[in-house]
Amino acid sequence: MTLPALDIFDPSSYPTRRDEEWKYSDLSRVLREAPKxxxxxxxxxxxxxxxxxxxxxxxxxxxFDGLQQAADFxxxxxxxxxYIDGNDxxxxxxxxxxxxxxxxxLAAGQELVVFEDYTGAFDYAVHSHLRFALAEGAKLTRVxxxxxxxxxxxxxxxxxxxxPGSVFKQYVFSTGAKFQRFETHVxxxxxxxxxxxxxxxxLKDKRHFDLTTRVNHAEIDGETAQLIKGLVKDTxxxxxxxxxxxxxxxxxxDARMRHQALILNxxxxxxxxxxxxxxxxxxxxxxxxxxxxxDEEALFFSMSRGIPEETARAMxxxxxxxxxxxxxxxxxxxxxxxxxxxxxxxxxxEERANAL
Amino acid sequence: MLSIKDLSVAxxxxxxxxxxxxxxxxxxxxxxxxxxxxxxxTLGYALAGRPNYEIKGGSVDFNGxxxxxxxxxxxxxxxxxxxxxxxxxxxxxxxxxxxxTALNAQKKLRGETEMSAPDFLKRVREVAKTxxxxxxxxxxxxxxxxxxxxxxxxxxxxxxxxxxxxLILDETDSGLDIDALKVVSDGVNALRSPDRxxxxxxxxxxxxxxxxxxxxxxxxxxxIVRSGGPExxxxxxxxxxxxxxxxxx
Numbered sequence: 001m002t003l004p005a006l007d008i009f010d011p012s013s014y015p016t017r018r019d020e021e022w023k024y025s026d027l028s029r030v031l032r033e034a035p036k037x038x039x040x041x042x043x044x045x046x047x048x049x050x051x052x053x054x055x056x057x058x059x060x061x062x063x064f065d066g067l068q069q070a071a072d073f074x075x076x077x078x079x080x081x082x083y084i085d086g087n088d089x090x091x092x093x094x095x096x097x098x099x100x101x102x103x104x105x106l107a108a109g110q111e112l113v114v115f116e117d118y119t120g121a122f123d124y125a126v127h128s129h130l131r132f133a134l135a136e137g138a139k140l141t142r143v144x145x146x147x148x149x150x151x152x153x154x155x156x157x158x159x160x161x162x163x164p165g166s167v168f169k170q171y172v173f174s175t176g177a178k179f180q181r182f183e184t185h186v187x188x189x190x191x192x193x194x195x196x197x198x199x200x201x202x203l204k205d206k207r208h209f210d211l212t213t214r215v216n217h218a219e220i221d222g223e224t225a226q227l228i229k230g231l232v233k234d235t236x237x238x239x240x241x242x243x244x245x246x247x248x249x250x251x252x253x254d255a256r257m258r259h260q261a262l263i264l265n266x267x268x269x270x271x272x273x274x275x276x277x278x279x280x281x282x283x284x285x286x287x288x289x290x291x292x293x294x295d296e297e298a299l300f301f302s303m304s305r306g307i308p309e310e311t312a313r314a315m316x317x318x319x320x321x322x323x324x325x326x327x328x329x330x331x332x333x334x335x336x337x338x339x340x341x342x343x344x345x346x347x348x349x350e351e352r353a354n355a356l
Numbered sequence: 357m358l359s360i361k362d363l364s365v366a367x368x369x370x371x372x373x374x375x376x377x378x379x380x381x382x383x384x385x386x387x388x389x390x391x392x393x394x395x396x397x398t399l400g401y402a403l404a405g406r407p408n409y410e411i412k413g414g415s416v417d418f419n420g421x422x423x424x425x426x427x428x429x430x431x432x433x434x435x436x437x438x439x440x441x442x443x444x445x446x447x448x449x450x451x452x453x454x455x456x457t458a459l460n461a462q463k464k465l466r467g468e469t470e471m472s473a474p475d476f477l478k479r480v481r482e483v484a485k486t487x488x489x490x491x492x493x494x495x496x497x498x499x500x501x502x503x504x505x506x507x508x509x510x511x512x513x514x515x516x517x518x519x520x521x522x523l524i525l526d527e528t529d530s531g532l533d534i535d536a537l538k539v540v541s542d543g544v545n546a547l548r549s550p551d552r553x554x555x556x557x558x559x560x561x562x563x564x565x566x567x568x569x570x571x572x573x574x575x576x577x578x579x580i581v582r583s584g585g586p587e588x589x590x591x592x593x594x595x596x597x598x599x600x601x602x603x604x605x
Contacts, residue, residue: 295444296407297444298444298445298446300406300407300428301440301443301444301446302446302454302458303427303428303429303432304404304405304406304428304429304431304432304437304438304440305432305437305454305458305514305518306429306432306433306458306459306461306462306465306518307429307457307458307461308427308429308461309427309428309429311457311461312429315449315454315457316446316448316449318448319446319447319448319449319497320447320448322448323447323448
C-alpha cells in the first residue's frame with residue numbers, strides 16, 4: 001500500500017480539495033507556504049522503564065529515530081509498554097515545521113502497548129508517518145491522544161501490516177487543531193487477523209479534525225470492528241472517512257464500521273464518508289453512520305429529576321463518547337484517556353454562546 | 357398544595373389544554389382519566405416544564421410558589437416529580453451516578469447538605485431491596501436494555517430516594533404485567549402520606565384498583581368535564597368516555 005508522498009516543506013506536494021481523499025481537508029488552504037524547518041537536536045534520550053511501567057520515548061528530540069530500539073527495550077523491560085511523547089514547539093511568527101518517520105516491527109507473538117501523546121505549543125506544522133508491522137500472532141495496542149493547540153497544523157499518517165493471527169487495536173482521541181488529520185492504513189493481509197479501530201473527537205471553536213481510515217482485507221477470516229464517536233460545536237468541523245475494501249477471495253471477512261456524531265449547535269459540521277467496497281462473496285459487512293443532535297428527551301428527563309441543564313448536557317455528552325474509552329484494556333491508559341475526555345467535555349460546556 | 361387555575365397550553369401552536377382548573381390538597385390522591393388525545397400527558401409535561409409546551413394562560417400555585425415561573429430542575433427541587441409513561445434510556449450514565457447527581461443537585465439548590473457516597477449507597481440499598489431491584493442493575497446505564505417493568509421500578513426507586521412532595525404518575529401501568537403492577541403500586545402506596553399529594557394519570561381503571569384515589573376527574577378536550585369520588589372511575593369503566601365527547605365539542 002502506498003501513500004501519496006507528502007512533504008511538509010514542499011507546498012507543491014500538498015493535497016488540495018481536488019484530491020478525492022482530501023476533499024474535506026484542504027491542506028494547501030491552511031498552509032499557504034512551507035514552514036521553517038525546526039532545529040532538531042538529535043540526542044536520543046537514554047531508555048529507562050518509568051515507575052508507571054512505560055518506557056519513555058521523546059519524539060520531539062529525535063524525531064522517530066530509535067523507535068524500534070525503544071520498542072524492543074520496552075518489550076524486554078516493561079511488559080511491552082511504550083510511551084511516545086510527541087511535544088512539538090512552534091514559533092509565534094510563522095510556522096515551524098517538523099517531519100518524521102518511524103517504524104516498529106513486532107516479531108511473532110510479541111505484544112506491545114504504545115501510547116502516543118501529541119501535544120505542543122504555538123504555531124507548528126507537523127507531518128509524521130509511522131509504520132507498524134506485525135508478525136504472526138503479534139499484538140499491538142495503540143492509544144493516541146491528540147491534544148494540540150488551536151493554531152497547529154498536523155498530518156499524522158500510519159500504516160499497519162498484519163500477519164496471520166495478529167491483533168491490532170487502535171484508540172484515537174482528539175480535540176482537533178487548526179488543521180488535524182489522522183490517517184490509518186491497514187493492510188489486513190493475515191489469515192484470521194483481528195483489527196479494532198476506535199476513536200472519539202470533541203471539537204469546539206473553529207477546530208478541524210479529520211479521521212481517515214482505510215482497511216484492505218486481502219486474506220480469509222479477517223475481522224475489523226470500528227466505532228468512532230464525535231461531538232462538534234461552535235463552527236468546528238469533524239471529518240470521518242472510513243473505507244473498508246474486501247478483496248476477491250477474502251472470504252469469511254467480518255467488518256463492521258460505525259460512526260456516530262452529535263452536532264451541538266448550528267454552525268458546526270460533520271462530513272462523513274463511510275465506504276464498504278466488497279469483492280468477496282462470503283462476508284459479513286455492515287456500516288452505520290448516524291449524525292444528530294443531543295437527545296432533547298433525555299435532556300428533559302434528566303432535568304425533570306433535578307439536574308440543571310448545563311450539568312445534564314455535560315453529563316450526556318460525556319456519556320456519549322465514554323464507551324470508546326471503556327474498551328481500553330490497559331488500566332493506566334484507560335484512566336489517562338478518561339481524564340482527557342472529562343477535561344475535553346468540560347471544555348465543550350464553556351461559552352455555549354452559539355447554541356440556543 | 358397544587359392549585360391549577362384556568363391553565364391553557366399549546367404544543368406546536370396546537371391548543372391542547374383549554375382552561376383547566378384543579379386543586380389537589382396535601383395528603384390526597386387524585387386521578388385524571390380521559391380518552392386518548394384529551395391532554396392528560398400534556399398536563400403532566402406542562403407542570404414539569406417541558407420545553408415547547410407553551411403556557412397560553414392560567415396559573416399554577418405549588419405550596420405558595422408560582423410553578424410556571426421556575427426552570428425544570430427548580431420545579432424538581434421544589435418537590436415536583438413527574439414519572440414518565442416511557443422513562444428515557446440514558447446511555448453511558450450508570451443509574452447510581454444519575455441518581456446521586458439528581459439527588460445532590462436538588463439538595464444543593466435547596467441549601468441542604470449533599471449526601472455522601474456511603475450514606476447514599478446505604479439508602480439506595482434499603483429502597484432497592486423493597487422494590488426487588490438488584491444492585492448490579494443500578495451499576496448499569498439508567499434504563500438501557502431494561503424491560504418495561506424494570507423501568508417503572510426504577511421510577512419508583514427514584515421517587516423513594518428523591519422524596520418529592522408531589523407525584524405525577526403518567527400512565528404508570530402501561531407495559532406492566534400483573535406482578536410488576538403490584539410491585540410498582542405497592543411502592544407508590546408506600547409513599548402516600550399526609551403531607552404528600554399525588555396526581556395519577558391513567559386511561560384505564562385497572563391502576564386505580566391498586567392505587568386508590570380520593571377524587572377522580574374526567575379530562576376531555578383540554579378541560580375537566582366532571583369530578584367525583586372513586587366510584588366515578590368504575591362508572592367510566594362501564595360506560596366509556598363517549599357520553600362526554602359530545603359535551604366537550
